[in-house]
Structure formats: C-alpha cells, structure tokens
Amino acid sequence: MSVKTRNNVHVHGEGSTTLVLAHGFGSNQNMWHYMLPLFAERYRVVTFDLVGSGGSDAGAYDRTRYATLHGYAGDLLDVLDACCDSPCIYIGHSVSSMIGMLAAIAQPARFTAQVMVGPSPCYLNDGAYVGGFARADIDELLDAMAGNYLGWSSNMAPTLMGVVNGPALGRELDQAFSHSDPAIARHFAEVTFLSDHRADLQHCTTPALILQSTQDPVVPVAVGDYLHAHLPGSTLEVIENVGHYPHMSAPHDTAARIAAFLQRQPGLS
C-alpha cells in the first residue's frame, strides 16, 4: 500500500516551497478548505488524512502503532518522503501540532518551520499546569463520542436544508465521517487527550509559530503561554477567535499571521 493511498495524500498548487497541512482530532483534510486557496497561490500544498480519519485506509489502523502520537509522526515522515524533496513548512492543527513537533524532533532537517494551530502538549491538568481538563472530563468526552458514533452516519448526515457551501462538499464530509470507525475514533480520542509531550518541547529546534485562539474551549490560553515559554525559539500569536478552528472561523486572520511568520523565516520568500 502506498503512503499516498494510506494517508489519502493530495497535492495542490505549485511552488518551490512545499506546505504540508495536517488536520486535527475529529476532522479530516477538508477542514483546510478555506485556507487552501490562500496558500495554493504561493506554495505547493500537500494535504493528507491521519490514518483512521477521513479517506485514509482504515485497514492500516494498528492499535499498537497508533497507541502514541509517535505512530502518526512516523506516518508524517513517510508522507514527507513520498512528497517532498526539500525541507517543508508544516502546519498542524490541534493534535497534529504535536505530531509535527515529534517528527521535527526526530528529523529536524525535513522542516524549515512549523505552524501550530490550537496546539496543546497536554490536555490534562497536572499540578500547577493547566491543560484544561480533568480525567473525568476526558472520560465524559469518550462517552459522548461513544454515544454519537453509535449511529454516526445518521447523526451527522448533512441535511440538505440550509447547506451554504453547496452539496458537493457536504457529501464529501459525510463520506469521510461515515467511514469513521467508532472504535478508531474512540481510540484516537483517548490517545490524543491522554497524551503528554511537555517533556519533548525542549528538544524541538524547528522555528515554531503558536496560534492560540482567545476563546478555545479545547485549549485554554494558559496552554499557549506555557508552550511559548517552553518551546525554544517559538513565536506566540493570539487570534481573536471563538472556537478550536481559527482556520475555519477566522481563515483570513489566521492566514495573514502565518504569512507574516513565514516572511520572517530566513530563506523563505
């Protein structure tokens, strides 16, 4: 099975520099829908689905391999091997920020810069550290997922009524979601929300932009501050935004901040 099939890899646009976009927990590469045109003008853009999500090959899902984020980081390096001849700019949303960071620690030469959208190195509160969640909250989330995934396709089927962006994308999304295996979704949730990569932060040398929303119910502002303080050479940008998806709810602002950050990187035009 090729990496391109396994991770449902797509390449958009052209350019000397490659941007790799990785979606976060609970979604798929279609979440980059609003940002893609903004980037594809200037860069070659690679999007893909994490194994177990979207249009990836669910048969490749191995509970042992994906019991930690390192499994996904290995996949990311495979995608880079398959699609990038030179170091890339990596943009990861949510859990994919940490996946990208782990890959960048393992093979720093593959990355020019990384952009973390709504990242968190640890979702659980731990002593003075505020991750935003107690263990009971996570269990509740897993419950909520179990309930909603029980009949996922019917729960999330797009009602044609009120579709603003045309039915095509809606169907695409529905397909991606209805293909989600409930057991995989639950396992991924568990792995994501119980991960703790605070100790890895100090080992990352790739320049990083941290994009933190002012009101992100998944990642408290304190987490952005913590990351900025512990991730060497990082830049923190706080976006006036409600929600965990600034690239969807505030795509232009998000894109502008990313562009400004990239312009500051030596060697990138």
Next chain:
Amino acid sequence: MTVPLISATEVVERAPCGLLAAGPDGMIVRINATMCGWLGMAPEELIGKKKLPELFTVGARVFYQTHCLPMLQVQGSVAEIQVDVPHRDGTRIPMLMNIVRQAGAGHCHDEVAFFITKERRSYERELVQARKTAEAALDARRDAESKLIELNAALSQADRRKDEFLATLAHELRNPLAPIRNVIELLKLQLPATEQATRPLAVLERQVGHLRHLVDDLLEISRITMGQVALRKQRVALAGAMQAAFDDTGPLAVAAGHRLHLALPDAAVTLDADPTRLMQVILNLLNNAVKYTPPGGDIWLDGRFEDGQAVVTVRDTGIGMPQQSLATIFHMFSQLTPALERSQGGLGIGLALVRGLVELHGGTISAASDGIGKGSLFEVRLPAASGMAPAADVPAVADAPVTQRRILVVDDNVDVTETMTMLLEAVGHHTAYAHNGAQALLQAAAYQPHIVILDIGLPDQNGYDVARQLRQRPEGAAIFLVAATGWGQDADREQARMAGFDLHMTKPIDFGKLQEAIAALP
C-alpha cells in the same frame, strides 16, 4: 369543542422542544420557555450571558467543538447530536440537538432545537455498554492469548535449559567414569585369575558399564532433543546389526536365566542407517526386555522385510504394560511405576532415546501388550534400502603380540592420566603424562613419544591447538595423535581431523578399542 386562539409566540414558547437562537460567537440571543424550564433558569440569566456550548457538560462541549462546529460551518447544519445538558440542580438531561445556521447578507445566527431523549438514551447507553463489555472481553481474550504465547515461550526456554542441563550433567557424569574404567582394566590385568578376585571385579565392571550406558543414553537423548545428532548413514544389512545386538545381549540374558531366540531376515534386507545408532536401538530394546522379564523368561528378536520396510520386533514374556501406558511409554521420564517398585530403576529415557533414533532414521516404533504380566512387543519399522548389502564391516580383532610404544597421556584430570598410564604400562607400553598444553609440548620434545593421547579440554589451551603445534615440529610429524573428547559429536571429529589428529575417541576411552588402534599401527 373549539380550538382557542393561540399566538405564534405562544407556540414557540410552549413548544414540546427547547428552542434557542445564538449569535456567530455562540451567545444566546433568544430562548423559549420550554428550554428555560429544562435548564431551571430564567431567560434573563441566559440571553446575552451564556453561550451555547456553556449549556453542555465538558465532554459534550469538546465534542461539539471538535466535531460539530466544523460540520456546521461547512454544511450549515448538523442534526441529531447527542449532548448532555445539566439542569441548574446538577441533573444531567440527555438531549438530541439540531442546529441550522441562518446566514444572510451581513448577518449570521444559529437556530437550535433540543429534544429530551431519556428513554432513547438509556437504551443507547445499554447498547454502548454492551459494546464496551464485548470489547473488554475481546481485549481480555487478546491479553490472555498473548500471555499464553509468552508462557509458551517461557516453557520452551525452560525446556531448552533442561536439555542443556541434561547434556552438561551427562557430560560431567561421564568424566569420572574414565579413570574408574581404567582402574578396572588395570585390576583385570594385575589381579590373579581367581574367582575371589574376578567376581567382585566383574560386578564392578558390569555396574560401571551400566552407569556408562545410562549416561550415554542421557547424553544422546538430550542431543537428539536439541537437534545435535547427525547420522553417519551407510548401507547396513539388517541381519548383521541384529546378530551383533543379539551377541551383545547374550551374556546379560543368560545371567538372568532367559532364553534368547533369534530369527534373522534375509541377508538382502538392507537399510541406509547409522550402524552405531541402529545397534543402539536394537540393544536398548533387548536390554529392556531382559530387564523387565522375570527370571527364566523368553525373549524373541525377529527381523523381516514387509511393505518396503525393514521390521524388527522384540517380544518378551515379561511384566507387560497396562493399555493406558502404551501411548506415553516413549515419552521422556515415563518410567512405569510398577517397574520402579520392582527396583529396576532407570531414568526412563531408554525408550525415548530409541524413538528419537528411529525417527531420525525416518522410521516408526510402536509398543503392544496384552496387559500386566502378559509380556510386551516392540516393533520398529525403518525404510528399507534397495540394493545389495556391503561387505562385512566389522573388522576382526587379531590377538597380535604387543609392540612396545612410548605413549604420552595428556589430561588435566590427574586420575585419568594416572590410571591410563598404569593401564598402558600394564599391557607393556612405556608412558609419560602431562596435565596441560605447555607441559605436553615440553614432554613431547623430551620424551619423543610414538603416540600422544590428548584431551581436548585442557586448562591453558585447547587440545586442537596443542595438536597443531605438535604437528609443526620435526618430532611431531610421525606421532600417532589421539583426541579424547567428552562429547563425541561429529563436529568434534571433523575439528579433530583438521587439527591433525589421527584418531578421535569419546571419553571415557574404551581401552579395548584404544588397544586395537595401537595394535594396528605399523
């Protein structure tokens, strides 16, 4: 009956579902009475003060954020999302939620409907719970399976260690047998041939011989188990092997008062076999028959050709076996209890060894008995070879007068060197000895031996190296070099040959064979 006039507002306020509208940031801008009632809150506590996700439990809030909002944004609606909504008093109310995003020029808001789904939820929870239980059971089974695999691996390893231990044990037991045998040989030469002297000596010889058999069997079976036995196959006449085994067992059978009957197959029945091992198989079965037959019994050794197979049977009028033991009799350590009670002893490895050797030859073995006290029958079937038997392969021993030789005995075991030199001198040779490689080389130069019997496991260097050095010296070229190893493996033989040894003997050295080899020297 007339229907009272109801305003649209009243319908909305009292609708049997919760309704609210929220701004683009999620802030509640309208909420109906039904929903307020379900929340236990007044509209003024909610409108402009609470955002939609704040109505949910933390888990539902995260799910809403990560799964619903993106869908809502792309599709403009989501339907039948399960959320838990806490009442003011803390009670969680399971609800289904539909959201439609209303977007127009310059404005955007979400319209949300809630339905209480207590019944449905409890049913679904049961389903989810059942699924969890099933998954847990599956996980438990996977765990149990992987534990079994681990356990299996541990068992295999323990079994391997046991085999290695048995091999080492046999090896170590064998070492002291060498000097003991030497002393027996020596005493036989030195003591007067009176009954008083020869009888105890015969007992000693028999018992040491018995001990050596046990140890050899043990060594052999552990090596078979570890897959270390390589057969030295050649064309063998079945009749010859049977005759040799019959002759060997004769004295033992006679001593026990048994009658031994032999029915040989046609001389043309041949097989490709390791003659030593084939002999071992037949001998073991005969010895067993002698051992487990009360004095005065009959033992039959029959050979025949049948369906392309060479068949050997050993039948006796002995103690027999119970039916349930027939299946396990060839397993290691499966001594029959009655046999133990008869204080016949034994390690219970003889038949396991026989089976191992037979199987190495591609054959089968089976046992039959009509029950306790009714005798036993063992049948070995080996693939027969096509073609003629070779010429007689057992060289006759000539009783030639002993030519006196200078013999250097090298072994770090002082008892071995001492008894071996005594024995060699007793039959008329000159001897010298050394206890390590360096001494051996010095002695060889000073003593100029005709023959050097060299132990391989010396403390300072191995015997192969000593042999190589000896061979390079002017006086070393003509020396008859005998290697003595404890293992007797084919690899050892080959290594010994490469190092320049003329003869390889397994410890304890069979003095008769050594004498034959020396006598055959020019």
